Amino acid sequence: MKSDGQFFAVSPLMIFPETRGDFKIFLKSGDREVLYTQEMELFTEQHRKRLADNGVEDIYILANQRSAFERYMERHISFILDNPDLPVEERAQVFMDASNNAAREVFEDHLPKSLRLRKHHFERIQSLISQSLLFVSTEQALSKLSGLMSHDFKLYTHSIHCFIYLICLLSTYKLEDSTLLAAGMGAILHDLGKTALPRELLTTHPTQLKGMDMEAYRSHPVRGAAICSMVPLEHETLNCILMHHERMDSTGFPARAHSDSIPLVVRALSVVNAYDNLTTSRTMIRSMTPFQALNHMRDEMKGAFDKDVYKRLVMTLAGANIT
Ligand SMILES: [Fe+2]
Numbered sequence: 001m002k003s004d005g006q007f008f009a010v011s012p013l014m015i016f017p018e019t020r021g022d023f024k025i026f027l028k029s030g031d032r033e034v035l036y037t038q039e040m041e042l043f044t045e046q047h048r049k050r051l052a053d054n055g056v057e058d059i060y061i062l063a064n065q066r067s068a069f070e071r072y073m074e075r076h077i078s079f080i081l082d083n084p085d086l087p088v089e090e091r092a093q094v095f096m097d098a099s100n101n102a103a104r105e106v107f108e109d110h111l112p113k114s115l116r117l118r119k120h121h122f123e124r125i126q127s128l129i130s131q132s133l134l135f136v137s138t139e140q141a142l143s144k145l146s147g148l149m150s151h152d153f154k155l156y157t158h159s160i161h162c163f164i165y166l167i168c169l170l171s172t173y174k175l176e177d178s179t180l181l182a183a184g185m186g187a188i189l190h191d192l193g194k195t196a197l198p199r200e201l202l203t204t205h206p207t208q209l210k211g212m213d214m215e216a217y218r219s220h221p222v223r224g225a226a227i228c229s230m231v232p233l234e235h236e237t238l239n240c241i242l243m244h245h246e247r248m249d250s251t252g253f254p255a256r257a258h259s260d261s262i263p264l265v266v267r268a269l270s271v272v273n274a275y276d277n278l279t280t281s282r283t284m285i286r287s288m289t290p291f292q293a294l295n296h297m298r299d300e301m302k303g304a305f306d307k308d309v310y311k312r313l314v315m316t317l318a319g320a321n322i323t
């Protein structure tokens, strides 16, 4: 979702016919936002047709109604993504649109403009992103993603954030495109196991969980791999799901793996995952600024991350030319 001060933009495909959302929808006319539908107004097929006929690519929602929009997505997205009556291409398009919205937000609000200016590099990143999204747009994967989006929409946007950071970070290494694509898919699916956990657990900060709750939380990488057991995945993707909480100093979970057995793509995912968790407020704990988060990772989580990967994340976020 692209944010624009007091509004954020979403694709018209994110508003589903015959549904009501507890938020207003605006259209842009010149520099102004004009009210299109009211809160709880029935959004009809005619509304959608009018938008399509007029070539409207973005509709706008008030930033302070973001959580109402997220609840709406949780309620309705599975009717689209899991609907066997809809062609898979149409469902994939809705998923791609939702993902492109979330990706655009990262590019516009969280990554330096200089990244876009290095045209050749940026075009490669964009092409990898489109290919990865296509890659996960299969019937089986869409149903898993539908589970992720309808369980907790914030968990899904977190996955897309991690995906974008990961592709940008890994683009600074000389890796095969196929490795990058498999890692990108791993980033999108890495927290899928959380859909097997109660939502209350996801709104509590992991450091505040105790006993059985902590055990359950720590089982999410293994649960994620189990949920994906019927989806054909590359080993890099599976590693990302299973190992993204492993740490370089062997303090991670589920296996307290040794650094030697943690592949580069997983080390990178573990860094961007921590960074997005610290900079985005999903629990009652306030989020940090990028500067605070990077300092926290360096000082308070000392030894947890691969130093070279961490350094490359800092340089990517600073817009340094490291390709
Ligand atoms: Fe996780």
Ligand SMILES: [Fe+2]
Binding pocket: 158, 190, 191, 273
């Ligand atoms: Fe995560």
